[in-house]
Amino acid sequence: MPEIRIPEISAHRPKAATHDRGAAETSLQSDVRRFLLSRGNSAWTDRGFHGLMVLCALSIFGIVGLIVWQLIQRSQLSWHTFGFSFFFHSFMDPVTHTLSFWDPVNSQFSALPFLYGTLVSSFLALAIAVPLAVGVAIFLTEMCPRRLRAPLAFLTELLAAIPSVIYGLWAMFILVPLLRQYVNPRLVDWFGWTGLFNNDNPTGLGFLAAGIILAIMILPIISSLTREVMLAVPQSQREAVLALGATRWEMIRMGVLRNARIGIVGGIILGLGRALGETMAVTMVIGNSPEIHRSLLSNGASMSSVIANEFTEAVSDMHVSALIEIGLALFFVTIIVNAFAQLLVWAVTRGTPAQTR
Amino acid sequence: MISTRFPIRSRLRAVADHAVTGLAVLATLLVVTPLLTIFGYLLYKGASSLNLAFFTKVPAPVGELGGGMANAIVGSAIMLGIASLMGVPIGIGAGVYLAEFGRGTKLAHAVRFTADVLNGVPSIVMGLAIYALIVVPQHHFSGFAGGVALGIMMIPTVCRTTEEMLLMVPHAVREAALGLGVPNWRSVLSITVRTASPGIITGCMLAFARVAGETAPLLFTALGNNYWSTSLNQPISALPLQIYVYALSPYDDWHRLAWAGALVLIVLIVLAVSLVRFVTSRGVLKGTS
Amino acid sequence: MGVGIEVKNLNAWYGSNHTLQDISLHIPANHATALIGPSGCGKSTFVRCLNRMHETNPIARVTGTVRIGDRDIYEEAKPVEIRRRVGMVFQRPNPFPTMSIYDNVAAGLKLNGYSNRRALDEIVERSLRNSALWDEVKDDLKKKSGASLSGGQQQRLCIARALAVDPEVLLMDEPASALDPVSTSKIEDLIFQLKEQYTIVIVTHNMQQAARVAENTGFFLNGRLVEFEATHKIFTNPSDKRTEDYITGRFG
Numbered sequence: 023m024p025e026i027r028i029p030e031i032s033a034h035r036p037k038a039a040t041h042d043r044g045a046a047e048t049s050l051q052s053d054v055r056r057f058l059l060s061r062g063n064s065a066w067t068d069r070g071f072h073g074l075m076v077l078c079a080l081s082i083f084g085i086v087g088l089i090v091w092q093l094i095q096r097s098q099l100s101w102h103t104f105g106f107s108f109f110f111h112s113f114m115d116p117v118t119h120t121l122s123f124w125d126p127v128n129s130q131f132s133a134l135p136f137l138y139g140t141l142v143s144s145f146l147a148l149a150i151a152v153p154l155a156v157g158v159a160i161f162l163t164e165m166c167p168r169r170l171r172a173p174l175a176f177l178t179e180l181l182a183a184i185p186s187v188i189y190g191l192w193a194m195f196i197l198v199p200l201l202r203q204y205v206n207p208r209l210v211d212w213f214g215w216t217g218l219f220n221n222d223n224p225t226g227l228g229f230l231a232a233g234i235i236l237a238i239m240i241l242p243i244i245s246s247l248t249r250e251v252m253l254a255v256p257q258s259q260r261e262a263v264l265a266l267g268a269t270r271w272e273m274i275r276m277g278v279l280r281n282a283r284i285g286i287v288g289g290i291i292l293g294l295g296r297a298l299g300e301t302m303a304v305t306m307v308i309g310n311s312p313e314i315h316r317s318l319l320s321n322g323a324s325m326s327s328v329i330a331n332e333f334t335e336a337v338s339d340m341h342v343s344a345l346i347e348i349g350l351a352l353f354f355v356t357i358i359v360n361a362f363a364q365l366l367v368w369a370v371t372r373g374t375p376a377q378t379r
Numbered sequence: 380m381i382s383t384r385f386p387i388r389s390r391l392r393a394v395a396d397h398a399v400t401g402l403a404v405l406a407t408l409l410v411v412t413p414l415l416t417i418f419g420y421l422l423y424k425g426a427s428s429l430n431l432a433f434f435t436k437v438p439a440p441v442g443e444l445g446g447g448m449a450n451a452i453v454g455s456a457i458m459l460g461i462a463s464l465m466g467v468p469i470g471i472g473a474g475v476y477l478a479e480f481g482r483g484t485k486l487a488h489a490v491r492f493t494a495d496v497l498n499g500v501p502s503i504v505m506g507l508a509i510y511a512l513i514v515v516p517q518h519h520f521s522g523f524a525g526g527v528a529l530g531i532m533m534i535p536t537v538c539r540t541t542e543e544m545l546l547m548v549p550h551a552v553r554e555a556a557l558g559l560g561v562p563n564w565r566s567v568l569s570i571t572v573r574t575a576s577p578g579i580i581t582g583c584m585l586a587f588a589r590v591a592g593e594t595a596p597l598l599f600t601a602l603g604n605n606y607w608s609t610s611l612n613q614p615i616s617a618l619p620l621q622i623y624v625y626a627l628s629p630y631d632d633w634h635r636l637a638w639a640g641a642l643v644l645i646v647l648i649v650l651a652v653s654l655v656r657f658v659t660s661r662g663v664l665k666g667t668s
Numbered sequence: 669m670g671v672g673i674e675v676k677n678l679n680a681w682y683g684s685n686h687t688l689q690d691i692s693l694h695i696p697a698n699h700a701t702a703l704i705g706p707s708g709c710g711k712s713t714f715v716r717c718l719n720r721m722h723e724t725n726p727i728a729r730v731t732g733t734v735r736i737g738d739r740d741i742y743e744e745a746k747p748v749e750i751r752r753r754v755g756m757v758f759q760r761p762n763p764f765p766t767m768s769i770y771d772n773v774a775a776g777l778k779l780n781g782y783s784n785r786r787a788l789d790e791i792v793e794r795s796l797r798n799s800a801l802w803d804e805v806k807d808d809l810k811k812k813s814g815a816s817l818s819g820g821q822q823q824r825l826c827i828a829r830a831l832a833v834d835p836e837v838l839l840m841d842e843p844a845s846a847l848d849p850v851s852t853s854k855i856e857d858l859i860f861q862l863k864e865q866y867t868i869v870i871v872t873h874n875m876q877q878a879a880r881v882a883e884n885t886g887f888f889l890n891g892r893l894v895e896f897e898a899t900h901k902i903f904t905n906p907s908d909k910r911t912e913d914y915i916t917g918r919f920g
Binding site: 063064068074076086088089161162177179183191196300333334352356364 | 395396398406411413414416417420421469471477479496497499501502504506511515564588591592593598599602619634637641648651652
């Protein structure tokens with residue numbers, strides 16, 4: 023039994039020193055007490071504050087609702103005229119007798135070439151960016167000397183912050199001349215037989231240029247998310263694989279990538295979402311002609327680029343309506359792609375502390 | 380030992396290991412190079428084009444040399460002002476709701492999801508929506524419409540960082556305030572938000588830097604303007620808009636100005652991001668544990 | 669001066685978990701009352717019901733009556749008003765990290781809108797003296813942040829903060845459990861002095877501590893108040909078998 027000392031309790035111990043300081047203090051004390059009693063319970067202020075915060079939160083619903091409603095409203099004309107075939111039909115040009123898709127003069131509109139342009143440039147971007155991004159993420163999480171880690175992470179952060187228009191500027195004045203002079207002719211020489219690289223566009227603009235600049239733009243997103251999910255893989259998984267005598271690559275492949283793969287796919291899809299909606303850089307280098315070509319070196323147009331390019335010049339109601347319908351379609355596609363990506367990333371990083379992005 | 384029993388297999392594994400290491404390093408180099416060239420070229424071109432006139436003069440008429448982007452800088456400042464006045468309070472308010480009032484409720488989940496949706500709306504679509512919402516009823520393009528478009532784009536970023544930062548404030552601090560009989564609103568504002576304020580300010584600056592470079596939402600809201608305009612009811616220019624217009628122009632002198640504009644923009648953004656980095660690396664909530 | 673607390677048929681729940689069952693007791697004014705019991709016995713929940721902090725958790729629920737002084741705190745007042753009269757010191761020191769020492773002590777008044785600077789200076793000094801921290805911090809009151817103090821100092825700072833609003837009752841939820849022995853003994857000395865002026869309820873899992881500072885002690889077990897007696901009675905001659913088992917170290 024632990025020994026317990028019991029204090030002698032006397033009913034009236036000598037008063038502590040504080041008590042001797044007299045009446046002034048007591049009056050100050052009661053002053054404070056009286057003051058606090060006089061303060062209301064601020065139930066109304068509290069309720070008002072709560073309401074205000076809820077209002078702020080609800081305004082987000084309002085904004086998204088307004089956006090959707092306006093886009094639907096203003097694209098009615100085009101929707102009623104063309105219906106769902108807006109997204110795949112084509113027609114014969116009465117003058118040239120060639121297949122045509124987009125003719126504001128004759129009020130004929132089809133989103134097909136823009137869907138095609140968006141898909142081709144985005145997937146081209148993914149094809150270039152994904153291997154690089156995963157490589158960078160592997161390097162940063164598993165191999166990079168500690169000293170380099172912070173500057174490289176900072177650089178990626180910076181890249182994500184560069185405005186689209188500056189990427190476009192760089193692409194117009196550096197990338198496109200480079201492609202025109204050195205890259206495109208070689209691609210035509212070597213791979214012309216595939217039909218993917220045709221020699222009919224001397225400008226250097228086109229799907230390839232758009233794909234490359236998009237790849238550069240989405241790289242930081244994919245690699246930082248990949249890094250995040252790779253960091254979320256517990257160290258014990260790595261050790262378990264290493265303990266079986268695996269080399270580093272085998273450890274990464276079996277211990278890390280296998281565990282992180284869903285998250286990596288999520289990161290890739292998030293990058294896709296960004297690429298689909300990206301406007302300025304693409305508009306500046308894709309060539310802006312509403313045509314469908316198999317060749318990656320041809321001019322094209324994407325959903326976002328046609329809006330950026332033609333909206334202020336559109337005069338007929340039908341033209342405006344058609345462009346807004348393309349915007350609406352772009353909105354829904356990016357929302358779905360983003361939501362899907364979010365789900366995948368959540369599935370992996372859930373339960374690990376949030377990393378600063 | 381494995382290496383003696385399966386010599387070839389083991390050598391293959393070693394080769395694969397080295398190859399992957401090499402590839403990862405190569406990928407990193409491939410990524411870093413264009414980036415460095417972007418920065419290098421921007422510095423080179425921009426610095427050689429930047430002069431005092433850039434900051435003080437309005438664009439010169441076509442065919443004349445010289446001129447600057449003073450109107451675009453002022454236009455950007457005005458629209459970013461409107462955007463911040465709108466986006467920061469709403470974003471912080473929504474973030475406070477998510478962290479302090481709605482924790483775990485269905486409404487909070489819905490708000491969070493919608494904020495993510497809003498964050499993913501392509502900027503060009505935002506431009507279309509604001510065109511339909513503000514420009515069409517007003518019958519003219521305006522700086523106000525541009526500011527609203529940018530402000531809406533700030534909300535999700537501000538909201539989510541505010542929430543994240545508030546969640547990092549220890550629960551004990553909230554309890555301490557409530558235990559003193561401080562009203563809830565006062566405790567949220569003066570204790571929780573104030574404790575998290577470095578992080579919240581960081582989030583606001585990130586959002587600000589992001590929309591400062593946005594062009595697409597301004598194309599058909601603010602439209603751009605080659606002359607002085609500070610009126611919210613008139614088309615107004617912005618730095619990124621002007622860069623876009625000049626880049627597409629056929630004049631070398633305008634290209635020069637576009638590079639100078641890009642440099643100014645990027646310096647602003649790098650400053651913001653570095654400051655953010657500095658603040659966060661020092662610990663957002665210094666002194667709490 | 670402190671006031672007494674009258675608790676009748678207090679029940680509390682966390683979700684579906686019935687954490688307090690039918691507690692009734694009288695806590696006399698200007699005395700220290702200790703609550704002991706094994707972890708999870710409900711003693712912390714009990715003190716949190718005395719200033720309505722329990723209900724800050726959305727899944728929590730309370731029934732029964734608690735009278736502090738002449739007021740029924742659940743029927744006749746809002747939580748904010750109660751908490752101004754009933755100070756609380758928490759298990760882990762929780763000073764406001766972004767505030768200076770001075771602001772920490774003044775927080776309860778300032779945040780409630782009190783703005784008389786001269787009076788504030790006086791109150792801060794007196795509260796810090798009463799919590800035996802004044803001599804250690806008087807030179808950098810406004811320079812140092814509350815978080816820069818040591819753990820024991822932080823806890824005394826939290827006591828000063830609670831004292832500054834001049835409460836009638838001071839609740840202490842294991843105030844010394846996160847502290848070293850020296851700091852603990854300072855806090856105990858402090859409690860000894862403070863009960864001159866305040867009614868003190870202290871939760872502790874340290875029986876010696878209860879014996880050292882409190883006139884009355886309650887023993888909680890599984891959400892019930894097993895025994896509530898004068899301290900010397902409970903430690904020398906408990907009337908309940910379970911109390912005896914606990915204080916002799918047979919379980920818990």
